[in-house]
Amino acid sequence: MKTLKVLVSTACFVGMAVSTHAEESAALSIDGQEFTIQTAAPAHAENLDEVTSGWIYRAKETQALQLDDFDNPGFVFVDQAIDLWNEVDGGEGKACASCHDDVEQFAGLRTTLPRVEGGKVVTMEDLVNTCRTDHMGAEPWKYSGGQMTAMTALIGLQSRGMPMNVAIDGEAAEFWEEGKELYYTRVGQLDMACSNCHEDNYDTMIRADHLSQGQTNGFPTYRLKNAKLNSTHARFKGCMKNIRAEPYKVGGEEFKSLELYIASRGQGLSVETPSVRN
Amino acid sequence: MRIIGLSIAVAGFLASPLAAEPVAPGDVKYEDGVVEASLTGVAGDPANGRDVFKNRKLGNCLACHVNADMPEESFHGEVGPEMTGAADRWEEQELRAIVANSKMVFEDSIMPAFYQNAGFERTLEKFEGKTILTAQQVEDVLAYLQTLKE
Numbered sequence: 245m246k247t248l249k250v251l252v253s254t255a256c257f258v259g260m261a262v263s264t265h266a267e268e269s270a271a272l273s274i275d276g277q278e279f280t281i282q283t284a285a286p287a288h289a290e291n292l293d294e295v296t297s298g299w300i301y302r303a304k305e306t307q308a309l310q311l312d313d314f315d316n317p318g319f320v321f322v323d324q325a326i327d328l329w330n331e332v333d334g335g336e337g338k339a340c341a342s343c344h345d346d347v348e349q350f351a352g353l354r355t356t357l358p359r360v361e362g363g364k365v366v367t368m369e370d371l372v373n374t375c376r377t378d379h380m381g382a383e384p385w386k387y388s389g390g391q392m393t394a395m396t397a398l399i400g401l402q403s404r405g406m407p408m409n410v411a412i413d414g415e416a417a418e419f420w421e422e423g424k425e426l427y428y429t430r431v432g433q434l435d436m437a438c439s440n441c442h443e444d445n446y447d448t449m450i451r452a453d454h455l456s457q458g459q460t461n462g463f464p465t466y467r468l469k470n471a472k473l474n475s476t477h478a479r480f481k482g483c484m485k486n487i488r489a490e491p492y493k494v495g496g497e498e499f500k501s502l503e504l505y506i507a508s509r510g511q512g513l514s515v516e517t518p519s520v521r522n
Numbered sequence: 523m524r525i526i527g528l529s530i531a532v533a534g535f536l537a538s539p540l541a542a543e544p545v546a547p548g549d550v551k552y553e554d555g556v557v558e559a560s561l562t563g564v565a566g567d568p569a570n571g572r573d574v575f576k577n578r579k580l581g582n583c584l585a586c587h588v589n590a591d592m593p594e595e596s597f598h599g600e601v602g603p604e605m606t607g608a609a610d611r612w613e614e615q616e617l618r619a620i621v622a623n624s625k626m627v628f629e630d631s632i633m634p635a636f637y638q639n640a641g642f643e644r645t646l647e648k649f650e651g652k653t654i655l656t657a658q659q660v661e662d663v664l665a666y667l668q669t670l671k672e
Contacts, residue, residue, distance in 0.1 A: 429643065430642075430643065431642070431643045431644045431645075432642060432643075432644060432645055432646065432649075433634070433642055433645045433646070433649040433652070433654060434634040434654075435634055435635065435642050436632060436634070440632040441632075444632065445601050445632070448599075448600050448601055449597070449598070449599050449600045449601075450585050450586065450599045450600075450601055451578075451582070451584060451585040451586075451597045451598070451599045452596075452597035484644075485646065488645060488646045488649045489643075489644045489645065489646060490644045490645065490646050490647070
């Protein structure tokens with residue numbers, strides 16, 4: 245197995261590298277609920293045998309924070325979103341709660357997003373902002389801002405534990421292809437594609453970082469690095485800047501297609517929103 | 523013009539063969555996975571090369587290569603081969619090609635080209651048209667790699 249091979253190859257050198265490699269036995273269970281963190285890859289992820297959650301590759305202490313909602317710092321923001329859910333805003337004098345009685349009605353929604361509608365990729369951020377502008381008469385939230393990531397975490401949480409299951413056929417096919425193209429295109433002065441790190445080298449240390457498959461099932465994700473919830477597009481942007489590439493626009497068409505493609509690579513993994521990463 | 527006058531003065535003053543202009547990134551000659559000539563004509567400094575190897579803002583080679591010569595550094599990446607014995611496996615001229623543009627030696631490598639300044643897509647503006655390392659830093663890294671014997 246890949247994990248074993250990597251472990252053996254580093255074990256022989258003087259022991260300076262930290263052995264943070266994925267443990268076969270690790271299981272993610274929160275409050276009695278089991279999560280699928282490793283499963284057979286869907287046929288359309290043709291270069292992968294298995295798909296794995298980013299949780300597997302995190303250090304023990306980071307993993308532990310996700311095992312208990314009281315320890316998970318992401319829940320501070322979920323609580324803020326509950327307040328926002330009930331807060332009247334905009335010209336129509338409405339809150340989210342005025343139209344949707346309970347946020348629990350959104351169970352399952354996260355697993356199907358992004359989806360393609362009317363010739364466009366629609367993300368959860370788009371759905372939230374459409375409600376704000378069209379139904380509440382309120383200003384749209386910043387695509388990757390604090391209010392938005394809090395709200396997408398609250399809505400995503402309702403699907404926690406359910407398998408990712410985005411549609412990639414029919415109307416979605418062309419956007420999926422576009423996302424795939426972006427995934428394999430080398431960019432930046434370091435001249436790398438997402439695939440170079442997250443497909444060819446996952447479960448490998450890149451200096452202090454243990455590379456995962458770059459899956460999106462945990463988003464928005466709380467990062468210890470910046471102590472807040474991070475959106476999918478913000479993470480894409482960060483990875484592009486690290487390879488010294490000009491990122492695509494957060495909330496723009498390229499990132500939405502990429503988000504659809506990557507979500508489809510994680511088909512079958514449980515939604516972990518809000519996950520904890522470093 | 524003032525700038526031209528100045529550069530002529532400098533050129534006159536440095537007109538020894540050793541201080542020739544470095545070979546421009548586009549002019550480096552790759553022949554069968556080898557770059558024969560030094561990029562600068564100035565011998566590499568292995569001590570500086572060692573720093574370039576580990577410095578995250580310079581080579582950051584340690585991001586991908588385990589290097590037993592640097593036990594003081596806690597994080598060694600494992601994306602590429604270990605560096606121990608690199609000097610036994612490769613000649614200086616081969617190492618020059620690997621570092622300047624690894625793709626000339628290893629097809630489709632993930633390893634960045636450290637002395638290449640064109641042919642990239644969407645490079646961040648502040649790195650546009652620039653090489654990751656200077657010609658002399660490449661020569662310094664080569665001098666350092668040559669000390670890595672089994």
